[in-house]
Amino acid sequence: MDFSSLNPAEQAHMTKIIEKKQMQDFMRMYSNIVERCFTSCCNDFTSKTLSSKEEGCVSNCTDKWLKHSERVGARFAEQNAEAMNAASK
Amino acid sequence: MSLFGGRSPQPTGSINPERVEMALQELDMITDVFNKLVSSCHAKCINTRYAEGDLNKGESVCIDRCVSKFFEVNKKVGEKLQALGAGAAASPGGGSSFGSF
Numbered sequence: 420m421d422f423s424s425l426n427p428a429e430q431a432h433m434t435k436i437i438e439k440k441q442m443q444d445f446m447r448m449y450s451n452i453v454e455r456c457f458t459s460c461c462n463d464f465t466s467k468t469l470s471s472k473e474e475g476c477v478s479n480c481t482d483k484w485l486k487h488s489e490r491v492g493a494r495f496a497e498q499n500a501e502a503m504n505a506a507s508k
Numbered sequence: 509m510s511l512f513g514g515r516s517p518q519p520t521g522s523i524n525p526e527r528v529e530m531a532l533q534e535l536d537m538i539t540d541v542f543n544k545l546v547s548s549c550h551a552k553c554i555n556t557r558y559a560e561g562d563l564n565k566g567e568s569v570c571i572d573r574c575v576s577k578f579f580e581v582n583k584k585v586g587e588k589l590q591a592l593g594a595g596a597a598a599s600p601g602g603g604s605s606f607g608s609f
Contacts, residue, residue: 422531426521429528436532444539459556475558482561487554487571488546490563494575495542502579 421503448488456480541582549574 422430460476461469469477553570554563563571 425527425531426524428521428523429531432523432528433531433535437535440535440539456558459558479558479561480556483554483558483563484550486561486563487550487567490568490571491546491549491575492542494572495545498575498579502583 452481452484455484545575545578549578 422433425433456477459480460473463470463473549571553567553574555567
C-alpha cells in the first residue's frame with residue numbers, strides 16, 4: 420500500500436497499527452485453518468484421537484492452505500500493481 | 509521513548525486523525541477483499557480430499573484465473589457503483605464518498 424501521502428508521524432502511527440493488525444490476522448488465520456481442516460478432515464468420532472489418515476489430511480490441509488494463500492497473495496500483488504499503474508496513467 | 513526530549517514520541521509532524529482514518533479504512537478494505545478472495549478461491553479451486561500438501565497443476569491454474577476473475581468482478585462492480593455515485597453527485601445536494609476509489 421502507498422502511505423507516501425502521510426507525514427512521518429502518521430506513517431509511524433500507521434506502522435504501529437499495522438503491526439497490531441498483523442498479529443490479529445495471524446490469530447484469525449490460525450483459527451480459520453483449524454476450523455477448515457477440522458471440518459474437512461474429521462468426520463469419524465468413533466475414536467477420540469486423530470487417526471493417521473486424519474492426521475495426514477490435517478497436515479496436507481494446512482500446507483495446502485498456506486500455499487494457496489501465498490499464491491493468491493502473489494497474484495493479488497501483481498493485479499494490484501497493474502491496477503495502480505493503470506490508474507496513474 | 510523520545511530521542512529529542514520532546515513530549516511526543518512521534519517523529520516530525522503532527523498526526524492528522526482524518527488522514528490516518530482514511531488510510532486505515534483503505535487498509536481495512538484491502539484486507540477484507542484479500543481475505544474474501546482467499547476463501548472464495550479456496551472454496552472454488554481446492555479439492556477437500558487433501559491427498560497431498562502441495563497445490564497440483566490444476567489447482568494452481570485455477571487459483572491464478574480465480575484471482576484474475578475476482579479482480580475483474582471487483583472492477584465491474586466498482587464501475588457500477590461509481591456511476592451510481594456520479595449520478596448522485598450530479599443531482600443537487602448529492603455529495604458522494606464513492607468516487608474516490
